[in-house]
Amino acid sequence: MDIKFDLNNSLYNKDPQESNLGKKIMEHSIIMINQIGFEAFTFRKLAMEIGSAEKSIYRYFENKHFLLLFLTSWYWEWVHYLISINIKNIEDPKKKLEIAIDNLVKATSENLMNKYINENLLHKVVINDGGKAYHINSIDKENKAGLFISYKKLVKVVADIISDINPKFKYSTSLASNLFEMSNNQIYFSEHLPKLSSIKSGKNQNEDLIVMLNQFSTNIIDRG
Numbered sequence: 001m002d003i004k005f006d007l008n009n010s011l012y013n014k015d016p017q018e019s020n021l022g023k024k025i026m027e028h029s030i031i032m033i034n035q036i037g038f039e040a041f042t043f044r045k046l047a048m049e050i051g052s053a054e055k056s057i058y059r060y061f062e063n064k065h066f067l068l069l070f071l072t073s074w075y076w077e078w079v080h081y082l083i084s085i086n087i088k089n090i091e092d093p094k095k096k097l098e099i100a101i102d103n104l105v106k107a108t109s110e111n112l113m114n115k116y117i118n119e120n121l122l123h124k125v126v127i128n129d130g131g132k133a134y135h136i137n138s139i140d141k142e143n144k145a146g147l148f149i150s151y152k153k154l155v156k157v158v159a160d161i162i163s164d165i166n167p168k169f170k171y172s173t174s175l176a177s178n179l180f181e182m183s184n185n186q187i188y189f190s191e192h193l194p195k196l197s198s199i200k201s202g203k204n205q206n207e208d209l210i211v212m213l214n215q216f217s218t219n220i221i222d223r224g
Contacts, residue, residue, distance in 0.1 A: 002114050005077040010145045011070045014060045022060055023116035024050050026074075029067055034121045038068060038129040069133040069147060075126050076150040078119065079107045079180075083157055093164035094218075100158050101213045104183045105206050127184045155180065162221060169224035179213055186212070 004017045016022025028050050033041050041064060047054040061067040082103040087096040108120040134148060142148070158176035162169060169175075186209055189197035199208050 002116070003078075003081070005074055005081075005150075007070065007073050007077070008146050008149060010147060011066055011073060012061055013058070016060050016070070021050075021052065021056065024052075025057055025060055025067075026071065027116040027118070030071060030118060030121050030125055033068070033071075033125050033129060038064070038125075038132055065133070065136070068129065069142075071122065072126055072130045072133040073147075073150040074117070075107070075119075075122050075130070076154045078122075079103055080150070080154040080157060082107055083154075087161070093161050096161045097158070097165060097217060098214060100161060101179060101183075101217070102210055104158075104180055105187075105210050105213070127188050130184065162217070166221045166224055169221050171220075171224065175217060175220060179217060182216075183209065183213060 007015075009015070014022065016026050025046065029041070029046055032046060032049060036045075043054050043057045043061075043064060047057055061070065083100045086099050086103060090096050090099065108123045134142075134151075136142075155173060155176045158179060159172040162172040162175055186197050186199050187205065190199040190201045190205060190209075194201065199205060199212065
């Protein structure tokens, strides 16, 4: 079962979700960026990998920055989707936040068997290279164009849950965005810069991170 998200059309020249070649571009760009990193990734290498002309890829994306931002936005929409469906019938806002944190960390554990998206690899791409989509000089221009609306939607759904827990807490948006950034950064640190994290890389990594994020958020919200 494939899932399609409506992303800002300024991200692409042609929506890759609408064609077989576009889906192939998404599928193999995720694989390649995960393998060689975003810096080494090029449209020429991608074209060789998928057996297509390089100019065909440019029909979909202006450059590799917009491709990365598209993939990152797709991931943000995916996590937003998971949180939304999993809290749908939950009344307790504290339980909702627990579910949201669980989905932030383990967004790859639930998937709809997309044929062209490997959520596990995409999660790794977001952890390792996702920040490069918005830590850029053109951030203000791209923000005005609405290119980060998917991230804002994700943060808002978590911020609203936090506000429901404690309406007097003034920093719900900041905490929500930090939970997402912390989730990715702590996974990255535990695997590559272990002295910067209390989370240990290994089979219990995700569970330990979930416990930490829940303790972190609960203490802050209660004191707020």
